[in-house]
Amino acid sequence: MILSDRDILARLRRGDIVITPAPDLDTQLQPASLDLRLGYDFQTFNYTRQALIDPADPATFEQLTTLAQLEDGERFIVHPGEFVLATTLERIEIPPNLLARLEGRSSIGRIGIVIHSTAGYLDPGFKGKITLEISNLGKIAVALYPRMRICQIAFEEMSSSVGSSYGERHGAKYQGQDAATASRLFQDNEFRRK
Numbered sequence: 630m631i632l633s634d635r636d637i638l639a640r641l642r643r644g645d646i647v648i649t650p651a652p653d654l655d656t657q658l659q660p661a662s663l664d665l666r667l668g669y670d671f672q673t674f675n676y677t678r679q680a681l682i683d684p685a686d687p688a689t690f691e692q693l694t695t696l697a698q699l700e701d702g703e704r705f706i707v708h709p710g711e712f713v714l715a716t717t718l719e720r721i722e723i724p725p726n727l728l729a730r731l732e733g734r735s736s737i738g739r740i741g742i743v744i745h746s747t748a749g750y751l752d753p754g755f756k757g758k759i760t761l762e763i764s765n766l767g768k769i770a771v772a773l774y775p776r777m778r779i780c781q782i783a784f785e786e787m788s789s790s791v792g793s794s795y796g797e798r799h800g801a802k803y804q805g806q807d808a809a810t811a812s813r814l815f816q817d818n819e820f821r822r823k
Contacts, residue, residue, distance in 0.1 A: 630785065630786045631661050631783055631784070631785050632661070632727075632783070632784040632785070632786065633660065633661055634658050634659065634660050634661065636784075637658065637662075637663055637784060638654065638658065640724075640727075640784070645724045645727075646721075646722070646723065646724065646727070646784065647720075647721070647722035648663070648719050648720070648721055648722075649719065649720045650718070650719065652664075652665075652719065656778070657778065659781060661783055662732070662781040662782060662783040663781065663782050663783075664734065664778040664780070664781050665717045665718070665719050665721075665731075665759070665778070665779065665780050665781065665782055666717065666718040666719065666775075666776050666777060666778055666779060667715060667716075667717070667718060667761075667773055667774065667775055667776065667777050667778075667779040668715065668716040668717055668718040668758060668775060668809070669698055669699045669700075669716075669718075669775045670696060670697070670698055670699075670715065670716045670809040671696070671697045671698075671699070671705050671713050671714065671715045671809055672694035672695070672696055672697075672713065672714035672715075672809045673694060673695050673697060673713050674693065674694055674712065674713070675692060675693060675694065675695055678692065679692065679693060684815050684817070684820050685815070685820050686815070687815040689815075690815055694714065696809070699775050701775065701776075702774075703774075703775070704772040704773065704774050705772070705773045705774075706770050706771070706772050706773075707742065707763060707764075707765040707770065707771050707772075707773060708765060708770045709741075709765050709766075709767055709768050709769065709770065710764075710765065711764070711765050712746075712762070712763070712764050713763050714760055714761065714762060714763070714809040715760070715761045715763050715773075715779075715809050716758045716759065716760055716761065716807075716809040717758050717759045717761065717779070717780070718758075718775065718776060719758070719759075720756075720757060720758050720807065721751070721755065721756070721757070721758070721759060721782070722755075722756045723751055723752070723753055723754060723755045723756070723784075724753065724754075724790075725753045725754050725787075725790040725791050726753065726786065726787050726789070726790040726791075727753060727784045727785065727786060727787060728750070728751060728752060728753050728784070728785050728787060729750075729751040729755070729782050729783065729784050729785070730749055730750060730751070730782070730783045730785065731744070731745055731748070731749045731750075731751060731759060731780055731781075731782055732744075732745075732749060732780060732781050732782075732783065733745070733779075733780055733781075734778060734779065734780060734781055737779060737780070740767065740769075740771055741765055741766045741767025741768075741769070741771060742763060742764070742765055742766075742767075742771055742773070743762075743763065743764045743765075743766055744761045744762070744763055744779055744780045745761060745762045745780075746762040746764065747762070748760070748762055751782070752791075753787060753790070753791045754791065757807060758807055759780075759782075760809050761779065761780065761809070
């Protein structure tokens, strides 16, 4: 069952869902979701220095991306065909009886920007900022600004609380992330054994 605006508001007030900084509910609360804003951190890929990403070789991840941190008023330009990582301004804490789904805003999608390639699912117990996988599918460069509403998060009630939340599980690679975080695929069990 997807939470309505009233349910989201009640959960925020009770502290079941924690969002920091607190959202502007007049602007960000939608009928069945909550808009999240773009943060200041971006990871750009060093494709001119590295020809291959090999999950079985952790060294290929060491200099894969470069961090760009913007200041207030600065813009980040996403060129056609470009793929970058960014982060939400808000830090989220999801209780063990909810899961969350991340989606792009329609207004952003209509200018060719996609905010996640596959990672639109947030497990119960997740805590941290959300890394966005931003692509420009259009033919025109698009400027993005920190603090703009970039995506939305919807919450779904679980049939019961999970037995082991995301942060309690071994291998919760992204728990507590506070910046745009590059892939840690090389930490998966199937690659660590090699």
